[in-house]
Amino acid sequence: MAQYFSVHPENPQPRLLKQAVALLDQGGVLAVPTDSSYSLVCHLDDKSAVDAVRRIRGLDDKQLLALICRDLSELASYARVDNAQYRLLKLGTPGPFTFVLEASKEVPRRVSHPQRKTIGLRVPENRVLLDLLELHGGPLLATTLILPGETDPLNDPEEIRDRLEKQVAGVIEAGACPLEPTTVVDLTTSPPEVLRRGRGDPATLGL
Numbered sequence: 001m002a003q004y005f006s007v008h009p010e011n012p013q014p015r016l017l018k019q020a021v022a023l024l025d026q027g028g029v030l031a032v033p034t035d036s037s038y039s040l041v042c043h044l045d046d047k048s049a050v051d052a053v054r055r056i057r058g059l060d061d062k063q064l065l066a067l068i069c070r071d072l073s074e075l076a077s078y079a080r081v082d083n084a085q086y087r088l089l090k091l092g093t094p095g096p097f098t099f100v101l102e103a104s105k106e107v108p109r110r111v112s113h114p115q116r117k118t119i120g121l122r123v124p125e126n127r128v129l130l131d132l133l134e135l136h137g138g139p140l141l142a143t144t145l146i147l148p149g150e151t152d153p154l155n156d157p158e159e160i161r162d163r164l165e166k167q168v169a170g171v172i173e174a175g176a177c178p179l180e181p182t183t184v185v186d187l188t189t190s191p192p193e194v195l196r197r198g199r200g201d202p203a204t205l206g207l
Contacts, residue, residue, distance in 0.1 A: 002031075002161050003170040009033075012128045012174065014135065020170050021135045028169025029053055031145055031160045032132065034068075035125040036096045036182045036199050037153040038160060040168070041068065041140040050111060050141060056167050058148030065111055066098050066120035069139045070130060075099075075121050078106050078139065085187045088205050092185070093123035094130075096178075096199035100186040111141060118188055128174045144181060155179050 003023065005016045020030055027049045029042045040056060042049035044067070053065065069075040072086075072093050079101035081089065089099060103112040103119040112119045124130065133140060145160065146153045154160050157173035164171075183200035185207065186193045194202050 002165045002168050004157070004161055004173065005170060006173045007128055009174040010127055012131050014131070017128075017132050017135050017172075020132060020172055023169040024049075024136060024140070026169070029056065029167070031154075031157070031164065031168050031171045032129055033126060033157075033172060033174045033177050034129055034142075035094075035178065036144070037177045037179050038145040038155055038157070039068075039142045040145050041142045044111070044139055044141050045108065052167070053141065053143060056164065057143055057146065059143070064100075064118070064120050065141045065143050066122055067107070067111075067139045068129065068133065068142045069121060069123050070133045071123060074139060075123055078104055079119060079121055080104055088185075088187060088192065091205050092200060094125040095123070095204070096125070096180070096182045097205075098122045098182040098184045100184065100188060100195070102188055116188075120184065122182060128172060132172070153177075153179065153181075 007016050024043050027046050029052050032041050040053050042053050098120045100118050100120050107119050144153050157171050161171045181198040183198040184196040186195050
């Protein structure tokens with residue numbers, strides 16, 4: 001059964017987050033709050049955990065998962081970023097944007113786009129998730145927690161535990177999320193292209 005961690009949204013208890021990180025290190029999938037909606041996260045280098053995330057979501061291997069990073073410098077080590085792209089990244093991080101960039105060699109081939117070799121990356125503006133990433137010591141693979149056949153993400157952590165208690169290792173509860181997806185911006189095109197409008201305002205990036 002999934003472990004349930006109730007943490008303070010602004011001052012999350014390190015003891016509880018360390019227990020959640022231990023589940024990730026054991027190959028578990030977590031349901032976590034973000035600055036857009038609840039997401040599923042797992043260890044970047046654990047193939048079985050990545051497969052489990054795809055199975056829960058009903059995704060095939062052609063659908064991109066995003067990489068959630070602690071800060072811009074960590075993001076830049078997992079993508080090829082030129083000066084113009086970096087300026088836009090500085091404007092949109094941390095925040096509710098997902099940026100599509102060319103993946104660096106640090107990204108396992110199985111999680112980048114099979115044809116384009118791109119990856120979606122973001123730096124969230126959520127204290128709980130940022131503290132979790134800090135304790136984990138690296139980025140996490142993530143996808144919005146929308147179950148197959150549904151259009152809206154799950155936003156009630158108790159419902160998430162009830163519906164996914166045998167599929168996730170843990171649920172972190174820190175209050176409701178905004179329930180609006182990230183804005184997805186493709187920085188591999190010139191000019192950059194807004195692929196999905198969400199919570200992040202493209203005008204912040206001058207788009």
